[in-house]
Amino acid sequence: MxxxxxxxxxxxxxxxxxxxxxxxxxxxxxxxxxxxxxxxxxxxxxxxxxxxxxxxxxxxxxxxxxxxxxxxxxxxxxxxxxxxxxxxxxxxxxxxxxxxDVRTSLLPAALAGADRLFCEPARPPRTVVVDFSSPNVAKPMHVGHIRSTTLGDCLQRAFRSLGHRVITDNHIGDWGTQFGKLLVGWRHGLDRAALEQDPIAELERLYRTENAAGEADPSRLEMARQELVKLQSGDPENLAVWKEMIRLSQVQFDAIYGRLGVTFDHTLGESFYNPQLPEVVADLMARGIARESEGAVAVFSDGSLPPKEDPFLVNRDGEWVPDPALIRKSDGGFNYMTTDLATLDHRIRTWAPDEIIYVVDDRQAPHFRKLFLTFARWKPEAAARTRLRHIGFGKILGDDGRPFRTRSGDTIRLAELLDEAVERSQRLVDEKRPELPDATRRQIAETVGVGAVKYQDLLPNRQSDYVFSWDKMLALTGNTSPYLQYQCTRAGKVVREGGPVDRTRLASAVPTEEAEIVLLKYLLNYGLTLESVVAECRPNYLCNYLYELAGHYSRFYEACPVLRAGEPVRTLRLALCDLTARVLQDGLRILGIGAPEVM
RNA sequence: GCACCGGUAGCUCAAUUGGAUAGAGCUUCUGACUUCGGAUCAGAAGGUUGCAGGUUCGAGUCCUGCCCGGUGCACCA
Structure with missing residues (x-):
């Protein structure tokens, strides 16, 4: 077409x-x-x-x-x-x-693009795997999971929206050394009642208690190690407890994802790859890519890069010394490099993607450089046809400029953070729209509160740290989601009142007011904006576009009466309201944010 | 020590293959209202883009050196 x-x-x-x-x-x-x-x-x-x-x-x-x-x-x-x-x-x-030419071409161009909201399907469509969120089993989801989750979800929506084939995979942390301690704790100190009440809190308590016990008493650590070995060798009792911990955690994840409107096509956690890890190491050794070192197995530099660019080298006191990637620990266990290699291999063999996107904290950049380079040496053909991208992001800071935590210094749970956002937006809605029914106000509060958290997260350049601020994210003016949602309801309201747009009337319409022309031209750029979001994995481009669009709409709305105007101007303006509402709504949808009809 | 990411208006941040006069919001001040939803809009003020060089028609963006902040650097993920 x-x-x-x-x-x-x-x-x-x-x-x-x-x-x-x-x-x-x-x-x-x-x-x-x-x-x-x-x-x-x-x-x-x-x-x-x-x-x-x-x-x-x-x-x-x-x-x-x-x-x-x-x-x-x-x-x-x-x-x-x-x-x-x-x-x-x-x-x-x-x-x-x-x-x-505003008189002959602007309106036809806009109407021709309107059916697809000014977007063109990607050609050719690519298959893209998006790896994001990745919470850990037996731990609460906390403020540190916000960015990966909102960024990843937004990106996958943007890719899909442009017609790409997207596979989302939640690579949960369901395997690893922490389960040794958890198993000992479960066996010796489990509080059944507490587990009923708040499973994650109880699991977290078990881990902390056991961790402290291990520090005080080395024999306790040894117990944990033995439980872990039993689990890894398939002991039925330990496996059953481990599965129960995963189940309880998944309930928590589902509750939060449900609230955030986030879904995954797959949840293949680390444990899924466990059976393949010995082969991965054996194969890498057989090919001479990895070798034994100090009892562990590690991948060293192949010298193909200059030292400054080589992630397998680090400079110590003026000398470049090896900084290998470990794929097997000296105790025989495997670590996340091994798992990530197996995961990468599996994804490429299963889905044959053109691109794999990892939405993970910037601090892990060196890990991903090592991972991608090691994989390229291991499976050159597969690596050559797959673009591997680490999409990193910065930290969330408190207003003191340090990582965002509670006053007592604990991490902030995501569930509690969302609760507070909704409570705060509830107070706003109650104050501004007391006449609305309770149930409606509650729904608005949920959509506005959750949306504000996400928007605050998506608006800054993803690489920079940002300061978490309740007041700013919920502000009704400025570049915030409540403002966008508000403009969206305003535009939608006019369309509902003015009735459906009768396109036949538009044949004789020509935009003449500056505000109409500016708005119409700006609408044409929506798809272009989504393309740049996808190209650079930067949702903030979309945030800024929507904010600009809302501003153009506001000025238009101020300057150009819609319902009071005579035909065909009335229909033209109504069409502008309709297009604006649809683009704003669609843009918010891609950001993962709802647009209430009334607020 | 070395590497990576940042440093842009008083504050928080934008700025799409290097593009034309670096833009918003907050704050401050001044305006617009018998509102198609004022949770609005308009105007003013605010800058040597950390510093110094370089590349070129053109640099916030690329290169080199330095300063400041953050992060990472072998068996956690």
Missing amino acids: PSSLPHSILEQRLRRAVGEVLPSANLDTVQVRPCPDPKHGDYQCTALIGLAKQARLNPRAFAQEVLAAYQRLQQSGGDASIEVGMVPEIAGPGFLNFRI
Whole structure:
């Protein structure tokens, strides 16, 4: 299906024009994007200057030639009325600017793109595995799980929305040395009543008690080690307890994911890969990629990278010394590098993805560099056809600039954090809309409270740390989710009151008010924004787009009466409200945030 | 010590292959209302983008050196 969006039509034609003038040019670099400053036009292409320089041509003269070719193509293939209304001009050192003819082309272009909300399906669609959230069994989900969960969920929604095939996999921590202590604790100190009451709290208590006991009494540690060995060798009793701990944890996860609206296609935890780990190590050793060292088995640098870029080397006192990746501990146990290698192998063999995205804390960047490099040495063909990306993120800080914790220094549980967000938004809704029924106010409070937490998390550049602030996330002005939700309800309300948009009336409509024109042009960029979100895995692009859109809508709404206007202006404006509401709603949906009809 | 990530307005943050005059919000001040939902909108003020060089038509963005903050550096994940 041919594209109907202006930037896409322009780009395709421009690429053909460039190809005619300069056959050697890499046409992928020829991109048409919205002008940052509308003074210069609606769309621009800045790539011609670079191409001209590469080919040792004068940039402006080259732009002239491309423009001439572009206009020839436009005339010969000028069946699309939209395209005729794109007026090109050369500016500055060789920019190409395009202006949409508001009278003939703007509205047709917008209506043509409206059915798909100004998005074009990805071509070709890719298969993408998204690995995110990854909480640990027997521990509460806490504030540290927010970013991976909201980022990962948003990214998978964005990919899906553009037509990519997405597989989400929650790689839960359901295996490892902590289960030795947990098993000893379960056997000796389990409080059944407490387990009934709050299973995760009780499991956490068992672990802490046992951890302390182990520090005081080495024989206790030895017990834990033995229980772990029994578990790993398939002891039925320990397996049963371990499974029960997973079940109890999954109940907790499901409750929180349910509240967050997050789902996974698969939950293949670490234990799933356990049977494959010996083979992974044996194979890596057989291929000479790993070798024994100090009783452990480790992967060392292969020397293919300069020392500064080699994650398998670290500089100590001016000397580059090995910093290997351990894949088997000296006690014979395996660690997460081994599991991650097996996981990667399994994912590629099972799903044959084009891309695997790991949404994990930035601090693990060195681990992922080692993982990806080791995998590339182990399975070169598979690695060559799969893009592996670690999508890292920073910390959440308290207002004292230190990691966000309770006053007593404990980690904050996600469930409690969501409760507080909802309580706070409940107070706001109760105050602002006392006339609404209780049940409605409760629903609004839930949607607004949970949405505020997510939006605060998605708005900053993911790599930077951000300061957690109840007041800011729930503020009704500024770049917050309550503001976006509010604008969404406003736009939706007008459409509900004004009735369905009668498109036949639009045939004779032309946007004339500045606010109408600006809003309409901005709507056209929605799909482009989603594409950049997906390209760089940065949901904040979408947040900022939606905030800008809400601002354009607000100014339009202020300046242009809708329901009071005469036809066909009334229908045109109603259509603008409708499109805005739909884009805002869809954008919030991709952020994982609900849009109440009333608030 | 070495590596990675940051350093942008008083504060919190944006800035899409390097693009045109670095943008918002909060705060402060000034305006708009017999509201199609004022949880709104408009205007003003606020900057040597940590510092110093370099690359080029053009640098917050790329390169080099330095300063400051955070994080990581063998059997936890």
